Amino acid sequence: MSDIQRVDLFVIGGGINGAGIARDAAGRGLSVILCEKDDLAQGTSSRSGKLVHGGLRYLEYYEFRLVREALIEREVLLNSACHIVWPMRFVLPHSPDDRPAWLVRLGLFLYDHLGGRKKLPGTRTLDLARDPEGAPILDSYSRGFEYSDCWVDDARLVVLNAVGAAEKGAEILTRTACTSARREDGHWRIEMRDQATGSTRTVEARALVNAGGPWVNDIVGRVAGSNSRRNVRLVKGSHIIVPKFWEGQHAYLVQNHDKRVIFINPYEGDKALIGTTDIPYEGPPEEVRAEAFEIDYLLAAVNRYFKEKLRPDDVIESFSGVRPLFDDGQGNPSAVTRDYTFDLDETAGVPLLNVFGGKITTFRKLSEHAIEKIAKFFPEMGGNWTRESVLPGGEIDGADFVGFAESLRTSYPWMPRSLVYHYGRLYGARTEKLVAGATSLDGLGRHFGAGFYEAEARYLVDKEWAMTPDDILKRRTKHGLHLSADEQAGFADWFDGERARAA
Structure with missing residues (x-):
């Protein structure tokens, strides 16, 4: 008997679309693995204009459906994650x-x-x-x-979707490259390689979603050995x-x-x-x-x-x-649609769903539509659920961040206002888990500068898959913009030392 793990859905890509799809699927009861070759949001999803918007200029190109969907999603996100939106x-x-x-x-x-x-x-x-x-x-x-x-804090939006997926049972694998995916005996046989150790792992999945962003066509051909009639x-x-x-x-x-x-x-x-x-x-x-x-x-x-x-x-x-x-054939890059589309390859009844395009504002709706595309292969799964749900940290009464921040100040009177708002904005209702019972600034551990304490770094390693200093300084937080070069180097030395001691 094979001891290879089998899951319902395997998602390639740890950007906003991949993380959103993984969370949606896991919340419907599917077993899910998400595989990302670098860090979460390391590509396009941390390099946006940081906006949840309808796309005012898209009206000039008659993208009325996209603008309407984005405007609706703008308020959905505002309700689900008012700490980062x-x-x-x-x-x-x-x-x-x-x-x-x-x-x-x-x-x-x-x-x-x-x-x-x-x-x-x-x-x-x-x-x-x-x-x-x-x-x-x-x-x-x-x-x-x-x-x-x-x-919106774009990179945190990705990470919180991954956290939400994991809390629904998904396995999140960062710095793990999907090297091969082949149809075999009614399922996908998928091989992965840990980028740090070089170790390999094989799993099987009933369906594969390619949310590789700029690498989507490379994954279609080189990894999955398939073809797509669409392009990016x-x-x-x-x-x-x-x-x-x-x-x-x-x-x-x-x-x-x-x-x-x-x-x-x-x-x-x-x-x-x-x-x-x-x-x-x-x-x-x-x-x-x-x-x-x-x-x-x-x-x-x-x-x-x-x-x-x-x-x-x-x-x-x-x-x-x-x-x-x-790629909708428009010559002017500004006129190319920001809408999304899917290419579903159902060869041998083993589905491959390729995701093309999209924008950060409509990721939740894209994720919902992606799951609907493969729903017939999973008749046992649950229905749509993400519209009324909150993202991790968004469990704030009335989605009122200002009131929530003031309640944090009451809970932590020893904490400077700037630090209270920093924790509230990034971690929302999860701030209590980060602070972990500390009753003074000394209880937060080493101070690296500019309101960055050891407790935050440890939380990001333990709860959010941070594995390098840049994962913390550039993506999960923006501390890198506020620390001096010497302070960043001091944090990197501390972080590398802690990783070495933990190894």
């Missing part, structure tokens, strides 16, 4: 040289009403010469609009981080000369996140970098509207991600 107001200065004002007003009217908006305030018109939001804007722009969307188009999007140069928590959306829009968002308190570009990309996705001409492009877009002029030496950090967009 929160409302943000966007100021759109109007340039008469670009889209006419009537077209902008029409788009914003549709945006307000397509998705059954309930929680977020609607659009209003601004007098930029009088309203405080216009203070940093050049005097030549006198009219503006303000509308609502939401911010790789488009690079780059962002820059600069010191914040305006007062208030609102963001800005500006139109560049080429009709593209650029987001200028408050980030990590005292910084701004600016992006994105849209450039066809043909290289290896793991080697993508923001190039100098992209940085110049983003700076020029900002300087077209703002009194304070940004220079290249203002850029604290830049990053770039490869968006795996479904």
Whole structure:
């Protein structure tokens, strides 16, 4: 008798789509393994513009179904994870040289009403010469609009879906490459390799989901030995981080000369996140970098509207991600659909579901649709369940983060306000597990700087699959943006020492 483990569903890819599908399937009672060759969210899903939004500009391309679905999902996510998803107001200065004002007003009217908006305030018109939001804007722009969307900690959204999947029984394997998947005797025979140790493992699965993002076609051919009639188009999007140069928590959306829009968002308190570009990309996705001409492009877009002029030496950090967009034949990268589609290969009654495209806002609906595509192979599984559920940490009464944060301050009077809000924003109702009974800052262990304590690092290793300093500093938190080079090196030395002692 074979002792090889057999599961219902094997998911390749630890980005937002793979983690969302794994959580959805596990919650329906399926046995699930998720396999990711790097860290969770290490690719595209940690390199987004950090927005849960309907996609205002998609209206220009008549993507009404996608915009409506995204607007509905915006409120679903706001209810399910209010600690990592929160409302943000966007100021759109109007340039008469670009889209006419009537077209902008029409788009914003549709945006307000397509998705059954309930929680977020609607659009209003601004007098930029009088309203405080216009203070940093050049005097030549006198009219503006303000509308609502939401911010999201994208990498944490991925990790929390993986945590949710694991709590429903899924096995999450990071830094584990799927090297081969072949149909054999009515199931998939799948081989994996641990990237750190080189050890191999074989499992069997009734169905395989390929949520490889930019690597989806490579997985179809090289790993699964299959073919797909669909393809992805790789488009690079780059962002820059600069010191914040305006007062208030609102963001800005500006139109560049080429009709593209650029987001200028408050980030990590005292910084701004600016992006994105849209450039066809043909290289290896793991080697993508923001190039100098992209940085110049983003700076020029900002300087077209703002009194304070940004220079290249203002850029604290830049990053770039490869968006795996479904190739719909559009020549202009900005016009390529952000919608998603599936390719289901049912050869020999052993299904392979390939996922193409998608955006972070609609991941939950994509996951639901993916499971529906393979539902006939699992007549025993449960029905849809994720719409009314909360993500780990989102168990907050009334989805009221401010009230929750104030209750945390009451529970931990010895903790600085900034630390209370940091823990509340990242861990929500799980903060108690992180603090683990500490009654003083000393109880949180070593302080690495900028509000980063040993207890948080240990929690991320124990509960969220963190295996390297970057897993913590860049993805599960943004401490890397606040620690000095010496402080980061000190943390890395401590972390490596702890890992060595645990080995």
